[in-house]
Structure formats: structure tokens, C-alpha cells
Amino acid sequence: MGSGQVTDWQGKNVTVAGLGVSGIPVAKVLHARGAHVTVVNDGDDARARAQAAELEALGITVRLGDGATLPEGTELIVTAPGWKPDxxxxxxxxxxxxxxxxxxxxxxxxxxxxxxxxxxVTGTNGKTTTVQMLASILKAAGLRTAAVGNIGVSLLDAVLGDEQYDVLAVELSSYQLHWAPSLRAHSAAVLNLAPDHLDWHGSMEAYAADKGRIYEGNRVACVYNVADKATEDLVRAADVEEGCRAIGFTLGTPGPSQLGVVEGILVDRAFVENRQKNAQELAEVADVNPPAPHNIANALAAAALARAYGVPAKAVRDGLRAFTPDAHRIAHVADLDGVAYVDDSKATNTHAAQASLAAYESIVWIAGGLAKGAVFEELVARSAERLRAVVLIGADRGLIREALARHAPEVPVVDLDRTDTGAMLAAVQEAKRLAQPGDTVLLAPACASMDMFVNYNQRGDVFAEAVRELGAGA
Structure with missing residues (x-):
């Protein structure tokens, strides 16, 4: 099983690690191609047993409660991305x-x-938005495309389905890149790098190296963030095809081979004739929704990849105008008594929360949840001057409280000491009490949600519901 495409699966013994979103379709696809498939899974609960029964009815072997032993005769393992390398x-x-x-x-x-x-596209934050923007731009250029990978259409469906595509906009997590040694993209972007999932990767170096795999073998452009030197270092370390270029994006004035912003205009000095002297206008900052700084950076990265594929400038503008952001990503919920309430429940790590906090001047911050090994010192130190007050909920809120005591001792902190779903209503009530006209009450938890909620979507929904309840009672 070298690095090329595999056409003959007949009789191959393949072990699929993990039932779930990726494991079940993988098992079915390989079984349909004649492979002998064994699925192994750590869990053995009612859901796993129901999933196993569905696969066993097709003739696929399933071993529940034993994800540690290698089945005899295995020639290949296909793993769910979340399974740790150790x-x-x-x-x-x-x-x-x-x-x-x-x-x-x-x-x-x-x-x-x-x-x-x-x-x-990969990066600690902004992947989904950037890939959706990219797909919107490609569609505006009349190309058959889809946002795939971590989002939208599954990659297997995109590759094996009847739908014909000209080009795919692919979101890839560090987990997926870790297990994708032969992937070679046309062009790729690393949006940013900040500590995340270190419990999975083991170290920041290992995490960065997995992100950097996205540049291996790129043909046209390696897109990096001028403000994040670590992304440029990954480009330098990558083994790319002859003629592939390093293309930077910046919120400042772009140099040659960069995209950037000049007087409210997104401009391209990379994919133009005579880039030493010329620049191509792509869109206005006002075309980006929402026009928060980190989202303008996402738009520039998406534009860079689209331009690397040869998309005209007009399609960049039209695609950005047509794009609508996902729910729970800096979503304005309501204005009550001169205070804005904003749901950024998708800010599940410190880097995303930092970007969110940077978008507002005076904030009552609702934060806390599962820290996933994160530390909050830098986030609090960089955001202290914007904080009117902080309301803390969730399992690891103490880590944020300690960082606030050290770096923002003047800021009032309400520690709700709760991890039940109902805590969100109490948090919103406290935030309303602390906020003044002109402030923004911002849910940007900097933590994962699973200590209190099913996922960040539910957390955002509960926040929005609590704000509406507040409004009804106002």
C-alpha cells in the first residue's frame, strides 16, 4: 500500500478504528469494494451495539469494547481522526x-x-468560515465546487459520488492531517497557529508539524499569515513542487506576493502582472460579513486560494458578498437597553476567544467550560483593558479566574460555580446587571462545551434563548 491510488481492494484485510461519523461510511465503502473489514471500537454501549448490528447485517465484522488489539492478518488500518496516535x-x-x-x-x-x-485550509481558528468563503467565491466564478472535509459534504461522498466537481474547498483538522501522509493539494493555507489539542498531539511542535503537512507537495501556492511567523516557518519547511509560491496575507498594506488591505479595499499583489508595481482590487472590507479583523484575514486567505486557482477578481467580491456566516460565530442576538448581546459560542479555545474579544471596545465577558489543557494568561493579559466585567461558568472556570486575578485584578468577576445547563440564564442575568449602555455582552467561552452542553451549538442556542427571555421580561 504505497503512496499511489489504490484500485484493487478485493480480499484486503482492513481494520477500521472507531464507529462513528467517519468509521461507519469508511467500513461500508471498503466492504463494497471487496475488502474484508473488521471494525474495532473502545465503547460497547447501546448506540455502539445498534451501529454494530447495522454493519454486521452487511457482513462486516465488528469488535466492541476492544479497540486496543490488532486483528490478525490486518494489512491496513483506517482510523477515525480523533483516535490519539499513542x-x-x-x-x-x-x-x-x-x-x-x-x-x-x-x-x-x-x-x-x-x-x-x-x-x-487548516489553522487553529477560522477554518470553517474560510472554506465556506472559498466555496462561495469559487461558485461565483461559475465553478462546480463544495465545502468538504470537516464540514458540509463528506470527503468520501465528494470523491465517490455521482456529482462532478471542478475543484474542492477542503477543511482539514490537525487530526486529519496527522493521518494523511500522501495528501497533495493544489494550494493550501495555514491560517494561524496557537496552542490547541495539545492533549492529543503531545506537544506544540507535534501539533505544528501536523498542520504543516498541508503544504507538502503543493503545486501552485502555499498561503500563510504574515502576522503569524509560525505559519511562514511551516511553508519554508515544506517540500513543494517546482514553481510553487509562498503567498502571504496581511491586514496591513501588502508587499509583492501578498494580499492585504489598503484604505478599506482588499487588494492582491500576488496574482497580478508585475507585482512589484501593480495591485488588483478584489473587494471592499464592507463586503466581508462580519467585518471583524480576524474575519477579514479569513477572507484574504480564501481570496488567495481562489486566485491561486485562477479565479477573477469580480468573483472574489461577488463570493464574499454572497457568503453568510455560520450560527454561533459572532452572531448578534439582540440589543437590550443599549447593550449588544453577541453569541460566539464557537470560540472553543483561547485563540478564537482572543479574536472575538478584539472585535469590541467594552465587554462583559461570559467564559468557561472545558479547557482541554489550555492556559489563559496571555488571553486575559491581552484583553484586560476591554473588560468591563466577567461572568464565569463551567468545569475549568477556576483557571480563567486565576488568570484574571493576576492580569486584570481591577475587573469585577462573578464566579457562578455551576456546570448545569441552567447556569447560562443566570450568567446572562448577571451580565445584564454588570453591563452599561454601549457595552457588549459577549459569550466567547475560550473552552469546549461538553461539561455542560451537547456541543457549542447547544451552548449558543441556550445563550440566545436566555437573552430573549431577558428581553421579554425587560
Missing amino acids: KPLFAAAREAGVPVWGDVELAWRLRGPDAAPWLA
Whole structure:
């Protein structure tokens, strides 16, 4: 199983690690191609048993409650992206010389000979928005495309389905990149790098290296963030095809081979004739929704990838105008008594929360949840002057409280000491009490949601519901 496309799966013994969003379709696809598929899964609950029954009815072997042992005769493992690299199953695979792929790697290998090229995006924050902006721009250029990967259409469906695509806008997480050794994109972007998922990767260096895999073998452009030197370092370290260029994006005035902002205009000095002297206007800052600084950076990265693919300037503008952001991403919920209430529940780490806090002048901040190994010192130190007050909820709120005591001792803090779903209404009531006209009450938790909620969507919905309740009673 070298690095090329695999066409003959007949009789191959493949182990699929993990039932779930990626595992079940992977097992079905490989089984349909004649492979002998065994699915292994750590859990053995009612849901897993129901999923197992569905696969066993097709003739697929499933082993529940034993994700550690390598099934005899395994020639390949295809893993769910979330499985940590240090699991015993993978140690056994290394010992036996068995390759391990993720679902992205499998999709890459299953592409047909005339497959659509991939424009790929990774980064600690902004991936989904950037990929959606990119797909919107590509559509505006009349191209058949889809936002795929971590979002939208599954990569396997995009690669194997009947729909024909000209080009794909692909969101890739560090997990997916870790398990995708032979992926080679047309062009790719790393938006930013900040500590995240370190409990999974083991170190910042390992996390950065996995993000950097997205640049390997790029053909046209490696897009990096001028304000984040770590992304440029990854470009320098990448082994790319002859003629591939490093393209920077910046919120300042762009130099040659960069995209940037000049007097409220997004401009391109990378994909133009005589880039030493010329610049191409792409769109206005007002065309970006919302026009917060980090979102303008997302738009520039999306524009850079689209331009690398040859998209005209007009399509960049039209695509950005047509784009509407996801729910729970800096979503304005209501204005009550001169105070704005904003839901950025999707700010599940410190880097995303930092971008969110930077968008407002005077903030009552609702924060807390599961920290996932994060530290909050830098976030609080950089945001202290914008904070009117802070309301804390969730399991790891104490870490934020300690950082506030050190770096923002003057800021009033309400620690609700609660991890029940109903805490959100209490948090919004406290925020209303603390806020003054002109302030923004901002839910940007800087933490994951699973201590109190099903996911960040539910957390944002509960916040919005609490704000509406507040408004009804006002």
C-alpha cells in the first residue's frame, strides 16, 4: 500500500478504528469494494451495539469494547481522526509494519484519475468560515465546487459520488492531517497557529508539524499569515513542487506576493502582472460579513486560494458578498437597553476567544467550560483593558479566574460555580446587571462545551434563548 491510488481492494484485510461519523461510511465503502473489514471500537454501549448490528447485517465484522488489539492478518488500518496516535492499536501496527490512514487519506487514495484538485485550509481558528468563503467565491466564478472535509459534504461522498466537481474547498483538522501522509493539494493555507489539542498531539511542535503537512507537495501556492511567523516557518519547511509560491496575507498594506488591505479595499499583489508595481482590487472590507479583523484575514486567505486557482477578481467580491456566516460565530442576538448581546459560542479555545474579544471596545465577558489543557494568561493579559466585567461558568472556570486575578485584578468577576445547563440564564442575568449602555455582552467561552452542553451549538442556542427571555421580561 504505497503512496499511489489504490484500485484493487478485493480480499484486503482492513481494520477500521472507531464507529462513528467517519468509521461507519469508511467500513461500508471498503466492504463494497471487496475488502474484508473488521471494525474495532473502545465503547460497547447501546448506540455502539445498534451501529454494530447495522454493519454486521452487511457482513462486516465488528469488535466492541476492544479497540486496543490488532486483528490478525490486518494489512491496513483506517482510523477515525480523533483516535490519539499513542493508542496501543497503533503501537501494534507500527510493530507489525501495518500502515495507518485516516478517512482523508482514504478519500485521497480513492479519487479517480480525473479527480478535482483540492484547495485545502487548516489553522487553529477560522477554518470553517474560510472554506465556506472559498466555496462561495469559487461558485461565483461559475465553478462546480463544495465545502468538504470537516464540514458540509463528506470527503468520501465528494470523491465517490455521482456529482462532478471542478475543484474542492477542503477543511482539514490537525487530526486529519496527522493521518494523511500522501495528501497533495493544489494550494493550501495555514491560517494561524496557537496552542490547541495539545492533549492529543503531545506537544506544540507535534501539533505544528501536523498542520504543516498541508503544504507538502503543493503545486501552485502555499498561503500563510504574515502576522503569524509560525505559519511562514511551516511553508519554508515544506517540500513543494517546482514553481510553487509562498503567498502571504496581511491586514496591513501588502508587499509583492501578498494580499492585504489598503484604505478599506482588499487588494492582491500576488496574482497580478508585475507585482512589484501593480495591485488588483478584489473587494471592499464592507463586503466581508462580519467585518471583524480576524474575519477579514479569513477572507484574504480564501481570496488567495481562489486566485491561486485562477479565479477573477469580480468573483472574489461577488463570493464574499454572497457568503453568510455560520450560527454561533459572532452572531448578534439582540440589543437590550443599549447593550449588544453577541453569541460566539464557537470560540472553543483561547485563540478564537482572543479574536472575538478584539472585535469590541467594552465587554462583559461570559467564559468557561472545558479547557482541554489550555492556559489563559496571555488571553486575559491581552484583553484586560476591554473588560468591563466577567461572568464565569463551567468545569475549568477556576483557571480563567486565576488568570484574571493576576492580569486584570481591577475587573469585577462573578464566579457562578455551576456546570448545569441552567447556569447560562443566570450568567446572562448577571451580565445584564454588570453591563452599561454601549457595552457588549459577549459569550466567547475560550473552552469546549461538553461539561455542560451537547456541543457549542447547544451552548449558543441556550445563550440566545436566555437573552430573549431577558428581553421579554425587560
